[in-house]
Amino acid sequence: MSLELLAQTIINGLFIGFLFGLAGMGLTIIFGVMKIINFATGAMIMLGAYVGYWTYTYWPYSAIPGIIVSVGVGFLFGILVYQVLVRRLIGKPLLTTLLVLFGLTSILENSMLNLWSPNPRSIPIDFPTYSYGLISISTSRVFVSIMAIVATILVLAVFKYTTFGRIIRAVIQDKIAATLMGVDVNRVYTLGFSLGVTLTFLAGALLAMVYPFEPFGGLPYALMAFVVVVLGTLGNPVGCLFAGLIIGTVHSFVGSYWTLNMSPAVAYLIMIITFLLRPQGLMGKKE
Amino acid sequence: MTAEKLSRRKYLKYAGAAVAVGAIAAAGYGVSQYYRKPTTTTPTTPTSTIATTGKKKVKIGGTKPFTGPDALAGISEGNSNKLWAKMVNENGGIKAGDGNTYEVELILYNDEQKPENVPRIYEKLIVEDNVDFLFGPVWGPLGMATVPMVEQYKKFEIFGTCSFDPKDYRDWKYIVHTITNGPHYMEAILDMIWERVLPNDPDAKNIAITHGDDAFRGVAGGYGYEYAKQKGFNVVFYDTYNSSATDLTPMLTNVKAAKPAIYLNAGVYGDAILLMKQIKELDLNVKMVWAGTGTVFPKFYESLGKYAEGCVTCTQWEKGINYSQDYGPSAGDFLTAYQRDYNEIPDYHAATGFQQGLVIQRAMELSDDPMNSESIRKVAGEMEMTTFYGKYKVDPETGWQTGHKMGVVQWQNGEKIVVWPMTAGAKELWYPLKNWSER
Numbered sequence: 055m056s057l058e059l060l061a062q063t064i065i066n067g068l069f070i071g072f073l074f075g076l077a078g079m080g081l082t083i084i085f086g087v088m089k090i091i092n093f094a095t096g097a098m099i100m101l102g103a104y105v106g107y108w109t110y111t112y113w114p115y116s117a118i119p120g121i122i123v124s125v126g127v128g129f130l131f132g133i134l135v136y137q138v139l140v141r142r143l144i145g146k147p148l149l150t151t152l153l154v155l156f157g158l159t160s161i162l163e164n165s166m167l168n169l170w171s172p173n174p175r176s177i178p179i180d181f182p183t184y185s186y187g188l189i190s191i192s193t194s195r196v197f198v199s200i201m202a203i204v205a206t207i208l209v210l211a212v213f214k215y216t217t218f219g220r221i222i223r224a225v226i227q228d229k230i231a232a233t234l235m236g237v238d239v240n241r242v243y244t245l246g247f248s249l250g251v252t253l254t255f256l257a258g259a260l261l262a263m264v265y266p267f268e269p270f271g272g273l274p275y276a277l278m279a280f281v282v283v284v285l286g287t288l289g290n291p292v293g294c295l296f297a298g299l300i301i302g303t304v305h306s307f308v309g310s311y312w313t314l315n316m317s318p319a320v321a322y323l324i325m326i327i328t329f330l331l332r333p334q335g336l337m338g339k340k341e
Numbered sequence: 342m343t344a345e346k347l348s349r350r351k352y353l354k355y356a357g358a359a360v361a362v363g364a365i366a367a368a369g370y371g372v373s374q375y376y377r378k379p380t381t382t383t384p385t386t387p388t389s390t391i392a393t394t395g396k397k398k399v400k401i402g403g404t405k406p407f408t409g410p411d412a413l414a415g416i417s418e419g420n421s422n423k424l425w426a427k428m429v430n431e432n433g434g435i436k437a438g439d440g441n442t443y444e445v446e447l448i449l450y451n452d453e454q455k456p457e458n459v460p461r462i463y464e465k466l467i468v469e470d471n472v473d474f475l476f477g478p479v480w481g482p483l484g485m486a487t488v489p490m491v492e493q494y495k496k497f498e499i500f501g502t503c504s505f506d507p508k509d510y511r512d513w514k515y516i517v518h519t520i521t522n523g524p525h526y527m528e529a530i531l532d533m534i535w536e537r538v539l540p541n542d543p544d545a546k547n548i549a550i551t552h553g554d555d556a557f558r559g560v561a562g563g564y565g566y567e568y569a570k571q572k573g574f575n576v577v578f579y580d581t582y583n584s585s586a587t588d589l590t591p592m593l594t595n596v597k598a599a600k601p602a603i604y605l606n607a608g609v610y611g612d613a614i615l616l617m618k619q620i621k622e623l624d625l626n627v628k629m630v631w632a633g634t635g636t637v638f639p640k641f642y643e644s645l646g647k648y649a650e651g652c653v654t655c656t657q658w659e660k661g662i663n664y665s666q667d668y669g670p671s672a673g674d675f676l677t678a679y680q681r682d683y684n685e686i687p688d689y690h691a692a693t694g695f696q697q698g699l700v701i702q703r704a705m706e707l708s709d710d711p712m713n714s715e716s717i718r719k720v721a722g723e724m725e726m727t728t729f730y731g732k733y734k735v736d737p738e739t740g741w742q743t744g745h746k747m748g749v750v751q752w753q754n755g756e757k758i759v760v761w762p763m764t765a766g767a768k769e770l771w772y773p774l775k776n777w778s779e780r
Contacts, residue, residue, distance in 0.1 A: 059598050062623075066590040172412040174611040176618065176644045183777070185624040188598055192622035264622070265587060266614040266644070270409075274587050309591020314582040315554055317591070 058188035063310040064303060069195040071302020072202035073261055075295035077275050078282030079206065080254035086226055086289025087246030088144055093155035094135075095254055095279055096272025097162035102128055102258020103267040104170055110177050110262075117177060121201070121259045128255025132248030140247055141240070159272075166269035176266040198260045205256055206295050209249070213291075222246055226289065274318070281325045287335030297336060300324075396434060397441050399712065401426070401701065402448040402466035403476030406483065409454025413610070413638060414479045418501050418694035419449050420683050422476055425698030428670070428678060435702050437711035445698075452478055459486035467494045473712055474498070476697050477516070479690065481505040481523070481556040491515050497714035497721070499697045502657070502690050506560045510739060515714060517721045517740035519696045519733070520657050521747045523557055527565025527605065529655045529747040530631055533761035534603060535572055538629070538772055544602040545628065547575045551592060552607035553584035561634075562607030577601050586612070589619050597625045602773075608633025614644050621648055621777050628773030629653060637688060642752055651774040653751045653760065658692035658730050661759040662748045663766045665727065669699045672729035696730040703733075 077099055084092045092098070105127045106120035113119045139158065143151045181194035213219035224232040225242045233239050261267060261275070278301065286297030301321050308317045334340060403422070406415035426445040429435055434444040448470055452458045459478065466472045467490060475491060477484050477500035484503035491498045491513075498516045504523035521528075527550075538545045550569060552562020559581070566579055578599035580592050589612070596604060604627045606616055613633035620630065629651075635641055636654035656662075660676060670678070675695060679687040701717070703726055710716035722737035725744065734744025749761035753771060760770040 059594060062594045063591060066588075066594060070588045070590070167408060172409060173640050174614055174644075176614050178644060178646050178648075183622055183624045188594070190597075190622065190624040195622065264618065266611055266618070268611065271587075271611075274585050305588065306591045309582075309589075310594055313580055314586060314589065314592040315580075317586070318583055 059310060062189050063306045065189065065191060066310075067303030067306030068299055069192075069199055069302070070305060071299035072199040072295070073257060073298070074275075074278050074282050074302050075286075075298020076202045076205060076253060076260065077257040077279040078286065078294040078298055079209065079291050080250040080252070080257065081279050082250075082283045082286070082289055082291060082294045083209070083253065084247055084250035085283070087222060087250075088140075088243050090140060090143060090151055090247075091148070091155075092250065092254070093152055093276075094158045094162065096274075096276030097159040097166075098128075098131075098251060098254040098272070099258040099261065099275050099279075100166060100267055100269060100272040101131070101162055102255030103262035104166055104175070104258075105255065106259030106262045107175050107177055107267075108170075117197075117259075117263050120177070120262070121256065124255045124259035125252055128252040129248050131255070132251030133244055135251065136244050136247040141243070144243070163269050163272075170269065172268060172270075174266040174268040174271070175262075177262050192264075194264050198264055201256070201260055202295070205253060206291060209253070209291050212249075218245065277318075278321065281321050284325050285328050285335055287337035290335070290337045293335060293337030300336075397443050398446050399435065399443040399474065399701075399705065400446045400448065400470070400472045401474050401476060401698075402450075402470055402472035404450045404452035404459060404462050404478045404483070406454035406479055407451040411454055411480050411609075413640070414502055414688075414690040415451075415454070417688050417690035418479050418697075421679065421687065421691040421694030422447060422449060422698060424678055424682055425695045425702075427682075429698070429702060435705050435711075437705040438707055438709045439711055441711075443705065443711070448472060449476075452483055454480065454483065456482045456486040459483050460490050463487050463490040464494075467496055472496070474701055474714065474717065476694075477501050477503050479503060481560075485509070485556070488513055488516070495714055497701075497717045499700050499721070501693045501697050504560065505556055507739075507741065510741075513740070515718055517700065517718070517735045518742040519693055519700060519730075519745070520742060521745045522742055523560035524564035525568075526561035526634070526655055526747065527607065528568055529749050529761055530605060530653060531565065531569055531572060531574065533749050533770075534629070535574075537761065537763070537770060538603075542602070542628070542773070546573070547577050547601050548603045548605060549578035549596045549599055549601035549627075550576055550605050550607075551578075551580050551582065551596065553586075553609070553612060554581050555584040558584055558607050558609065558612075558633075565605070565607060582612075584612070587615075589616055590623060593619055593623050593625055597623055601627060603627055603629040605631045606633055608635065610635025610638055610641065613641060617645050617648060617652070624777055626774075626776040630774065631655070636752070637750065637757070639686075639688075642755060647780060648777075649752045650754070650780070651752060651771045653749055655747045656750050656757075657689040657745070657747055658696075659689060659748055659750050659757060659759055660686060661750075661757075661766065661768075662731075664729065664731050666729055668703060668726040669728040675729050692730050696728060696733070699726075699728050699730075700733060 081092055081095050102124045105124040109120035109123040183190050183192045221237050221242055282294055282297040282301055286293030305317045308320045405419040406412055426447040429445050434442040436442050450462050475496050475498040477498055479502045481504050484500055485505055500518045534545055550566045552558045569576055578596050582592055613635035616632045631653050636652050637656050642649045704717045704721040705711040708716045708720045725734045732744035735742050750757040751760045758768045760767050
């Protein structure tokens with residue numbers, strides 16, 4: 055029995071960890087590229103969930119179209135937000151960014167409230183569950199995890215093997231040198247921000263498959279994404295995914311072997327310890 | 342030292358500072374709401390005012406969360422406050438104990454489910470709008486936020502769907518309650534199991550109880566747990582979770598390992614949906630499940646479809662619960678009027694809103710000084726009545742509801758069927774539930 059509980063605890067933790075990792079990845083890419091902290095992450099996750107849900111209501115046979123539409127809308131939304139708002143924040147004090155993006159959060163949340171009402175929504179997709187004793191594996195969770203892994207691999211492949219990825223890495227390393235070499239930094243920033251927002255929307259669309267969501271429900275996910283980003287090293291997508299799995303597993307162990315009530319507190323404690331003992335995160339090099 | 346490293350340091354410094362400042366500000370703000378002195382208010386536009394003719398009138402005001410997470414409940418309760426005022430005025434007004442007839446003027450504002458808005462609006466209602474009596478909002482923390490104003494200005498207030506821990510009570514003199522209070526929320530379900538299920542299935546004694554940790558869920562679940570133990574249930578698992586939790590699987594894994602026959606969770610709408618989805622994902626099979634009070638909403642069924650079948654929930658009132666009443670319109674009249682005006686079947690929040698009005702109406706009829714809060718509070722503390730909503734009787738001193746008993750409903754073929762109490766026309770109970778794989 056106790057081994058089964060242990061196994062189920064690990065499985066639960068890994069499943070939610072993939073979502074945490076994906077949510078953090080959008081945040082970390084945006085910071086890595088343009089040193090902007092996307093404080094509107096929570097609202098964007100919810101918006102991604104609503105787009106997925108909204109698509110599902112028109113095509114209630116599969117969740118895939120919802121995910122695709124959410125990714126597409128996320129990319130366009132990222133371009134729009136960057137051009138209208140974020141472009142003007144680059145180089146500004148952190149407080150300005152914080153206030154403007156909190157303002158954006160409020161606008162998005164209240165828009166969602168008016169568009170979709172305050173009721174929590176949920177996509178009633180009927181995925182089967184396979185059980186062996188105490189251990190149960192839901193295929194919806196497996197699907198979400200696979201999507202998170204695929205997204206991470208795609209992001210890494212883009213960064214490593216494409217010209218666009220090389221340009222992004224060049225801008226991350228030295229923006230001025232990249233500009234002197236003919237790189238259009240504004241364009242890179244636009245695409246980098248959009249990529250981050252796209253991943254955030256994807257996290258939302260996947261979340262909608264397994265969790266209920268509501269207009270103001272993004273904050274817990276955003277806070278977890280911040281924890282994951284700090285632990286996994288700022289600007290490092292792979293670190294983010296690993297950190298997500300660690301935080302997810304810790305969340306699960308605290309809930310199973312202590313109390314779920316303390317789960318968020320332990321996650322934030324990990325963030326504080328990381329601040330104090332290893333501020334560069336798990337994947338970063340010591341300064 | 343590279344620019345990136347500098348940025349990271351800066352980020353960590355600022356992010357840490359932002360988290361700390363946010364936490365201190367939130368804590369400070371929360372404390373200030375309990376200790377703040379009255380301040381001048383800024384005028385806001387009421388969301389609803391029932392206009393009156395030139396007759397004598399009684400002015401009643403309040404707030405509801407017309408937006409925010411509990412807006413569904415706020416809108417329902419507000420709708421019925423308005424419906425009650427309309428029906429009273431259509432029937433010529435309240436024939437009070439002083440021989441006069443009073444028409445009702447109602448002023449409702451949106452508190453946006455923010456406790457910080459509530460004292461300001463209630464002070465405005467009392468000082469600027471000059472209301473005579475107050476309707477309480479929906480949700481415990483909002484109700485708590487009205488207390489300083491109500492007690493300071495000595496205005497009678499009738500709470501609606503709003504409850505808090507009795508330990509927080511501090512000799513408040515002007516408030517009475519309509520609903521069965523939070524500490525007694527789980528009693529109806531536990532009583533039903535004890536009296537209706539246990540005689541046929543001894544295994545039903547083995548139950549698991551969990552609940553969220555906020556003002557309502559903590560009280561309902563915590564007191565429910567104590568009640569279950571007193572009653573003689575074998576509570577095989579008990580735990581709490583953070584009310585903003587987005588994942589309950591770690592706790593549910595333990596529930597599954599404990600193998601309860603029945604699983605009861607004191608949650609609200611959001612966690613009721615989450616819990617049901619994750620119970621299914623974990624293939625957690627029990628003979629009866631209560632996912633939380635949110636089970637009562639039709640949206641619960643719409644969200645879960647066939648997986649909501651068989652879920653039970655306690656309810657303050659439900660279509661189909663019939664009491665032998667001695668005051669107010671019949672359940673049928675209320676249903677007809679509500680459906681006529683709002684084109685939907687009223688939930689218990691709606692019924693609670695109507696009961697708020699009936700309490701003031703009856704107290705005014707019995708009082709020889711019907712516009713005086715002291716007099717109305719005294720009468721409301723002593724009177725008893727049974728309306729379509731059930732019994733009204735409060736503790737004369739504390740105002741806590743002692744007469745009203747909750748019922749239990751179960752989702753059966755997409756409809757809520759009353760399964761408790763037996764005296765209110767309860768129907769067949771689906772028990773035990775089928776395993777998930779068989780549904």
